[in-house]
Amino acid sequence: MTTLERPSERGRGESRSEAKAASAAADRPRAGGLSPARERLATAALADGRVSVAGVAALCGLSRSYFIRAFQATTGLTPHRWARERRLQRARDLVAGTSEPIAAIAASCGFADQSHFTRAFRARWGESPASYRRRSAEPPPAASEGEQRRCA
Numbered sequence: 001m002t003t004l005e006r007p008s009e010r011g012r013g014e015s016r017s018e019a020k021a022a023s024a025a026a027d028r029p030r031a032g033g034l035s036p037a038r039e040r041l042a043t044a045a046l047a048d049g050r051v052s053v054a055g056v057a058a059l060c061g062l063s064r065s066y067f068i069r070a071f072q073a074t075t076g077l078t079p080h081r082w083a084r085e086r087r088l089q090r091a092r093d094l095v096a097g098t099s100e101p102i103a104a105i106a107a108s109c110g111f112a113d114q115s116h117f118t119r120a121f122r123a124r125w126g127e128s129p130a131s132y133r134r135r136s137a138e139p140p141p142a143a144s145e146g147e148q149r150r151c152a
Helices: 016-027 036-048 053-060 064-075 079-097 102-108 114-125 129-137 145-151
Strands: none
Touching: 036 053, 036 064, 036 079, 053 064, 053 079, 064 079, 079 102, 079 114, 079 129, 102 114, 102 129, 114 129
């Protein structure tokens, strides 16, 4: 082992110089994508939900059209779809984890109304929020007597 290859500084058999090059490559934007710093800025602004795509593009110092293409190259989703997926996931967690009315969850997650939320939820997961809530609230099936003995 050379002085450049100490086990504590290597990952998967890489030398220090290979690890350093891989780290530097991770900080560079993907071809046509956003840099990691711009990606963090964009996702934080989109998650806030109060800034338009054009506003996020301006924050990143890019034109709206270039920002949309670069964001999609980086995340695999357009900014609008990324924000919608995030809102739907947050709403799904609230539906399963709280007894708050579905209409209130829809409003708190940025959907126009309960109907809009239900259509988006059903399109994404194939069931309504109410049926998802009922299903997630059901206790898991009881183990058979033989399975209970094996677990004990």
